[in-house]
Amino acid sequence: MTDFADNVESIVSGPPSDLQRLIDSDVDGLLDTPDKVAKVTSSDRLKRAFMEVIEFRRAQGRIPSSTTREIAERKLGSRLDGILADEEKIAALKELDEFGLLDLADAPSTIEDLLDGDDLDLLGDESGLLDLSGLPDRRSADTADSIAKRTKAEGFEAFEPLFKAKHAELADGTYRLMPFPGVHTIEQGNFFVLNGVMLFIAEVGDSTYKVVGGKQEKKERLRVIFENGTESSMYRQSLSIRLHEQDGQVLARTGHDLGEVGDADEESGHIYVLRSLSEDPQIAGIKDLHKIGFSTTSVEKRISNASKQPTFLMAPVAVVEDYRTYNLRPSALEHLLHRVFAEVRFDVTQIDQKGRDYDPLEWFIVPRKVINQAINMIMSGEIVGYLYDPDTQSLVERT
Known part of the structure; x- marks a missing residue:
């Protein structure tokens, strides 16, 4: 030196x-x-930061959490969340991602796909937090997004003649449109009308069972062909709900219900829905006042002397619905309907021709459409899970 x-x-x-x-x-x-120190770029800093996340995954065998109380881990978890929210960062770091931390799962396109992917039953909602039955029904026609979920029907040329034939049979009276009877009618080969568009059940898939909310539910995928050349793979229950909510219809052979009535089936009576023609202001001013009853004879014969009978409020009536029943007691069906609408039973006392008090028990303040829905759901067995909500004037699922 x-x-x-x-x-x-x-x-x-x-x-x-x-x-x-x-x-x-x-x-x-x-x-x-x-030696001149190389300048550190933003890309270098990003890669260095991501490698710290990689090292955590390698050492701990899991990804870092952004909600933990451990400050160091939370910092790495938040860093990873930020990277996953930026497509450019994901692309820049893809080559370093040895554990697949940057692979994003496809978002479910439908509610059904969301529920199918709920392997841990996180949406089972036993607590009832997701129960919307207390809210008013919200109905809307098909939106653009909803229609977009349908795809072009493969081989539609084979189905198109079926739709033309059904339109011709509706025109000549061979077939008629009737209110949707319930989920039990959604079978291969049947035709329905939803929002003015005819649809055909081309296939019903195999049944699968899934436990939701502590109970086992049956699910079946459909192949539904629409006359506009599109198709959908919705669930049977999903189609039933839409047909119920949007006043869907089914095509049935004229003179018969959808399930063909055979020679061995015996007509056992009628369930009828009546509207009072009373001029009494206290009765005439009540909206949606209907009588639900049964008869083993024709309805016309049953109501012939309505103006003289307190059960008919001592006034003429108009028939708004007449259901024929087969192989069952119509009184049993009537009793079920009275139980469903018990909360809105019309409380009134009538005086008969002999001056005696009489309390009619078959009058209810409920929209005709909901009565029809209840009858169809009783026949299909769906009614056991529903009750009538007077506030929303609709049938809602039991909680």
């Missing part, structure tokens, strides 16, 4: 030719120019 200092002093005062001698005597590298 002394030799180098002596050389420096002599060279500074000596000729420039001695500079090389100075350099040669610098055995300690004091005159070496330090």
Whole structure:
């Protein structure tokens, strides 16, 4: 070190030719120019930050949580969340992602897909937090998004003649439209009308069972062909709900219900729905006042003397619905309907022709459409899970 200092002093005062001698005597590298530090780019910082997440995954066998109380882990978890929210960052780091941390699952396109992917039954909702039965029904026609979920029907040329034939049979009276009877009628080969569009059940898939909310539910995928050339793979129950909510219809052969009535089936009576023609202001002013009853004879014969019978409020009536029943007691069906609408039974006392008080028990303040829905749901067995909500004037699921 002394030799180098002596050389420096002599060279500074000596000729420039001695500079090389100075350099040669610098055995300690004091005159070496330090390497220029490379500038750290934002890309380098991003990769370095992601590698810390990778190291955590390698060491712990899991991804870091952004909600933990461990500050160091929470920092890494938040960092990963930020990366996953930015497609450009994902693309830049993809080559470093040895554990697939940046692979994003496809978002479910339908509610059914969301529920199918709920392997841990997180949406079972036994607590009732997701129960919307207390809210008013919200009905809407098909939106653009809903229609977009349908796809072009493969081989539609084979189905198109079926729709043309059904339209012709509706025109000549061979078939008729009737209110949707219930989920039990959604079978392969049947036609329905939803929002003015005819649809055909081309296939019913195999049944699968899933436990939801502590109870086992049956699910079946359908292949539904629409006359506009599209198709859908909705669930049977989903189609039933839409047909119920949007006043869907079914095509049935004229003179029969959808399930063909055979020679061995015996007509056992009628369930009827009546509207009072009373001029009494206290009765005439009540909206949606209906009588639900049964008869083993024709309804016309049953109501022929309505104006003289307190059960008919001592006034003429109009028939708004007449259901024929087969192989069952119509009184049993009537009793079920009275139980469903018990909360809205019309409380009134009538005086018969002999001056005696009479309390009619078959009048209810309920919309005709809901009565029809209840009858169909009783026949299909769906009614056991529903009750009538007077506030929303609709049938809602039991909680």
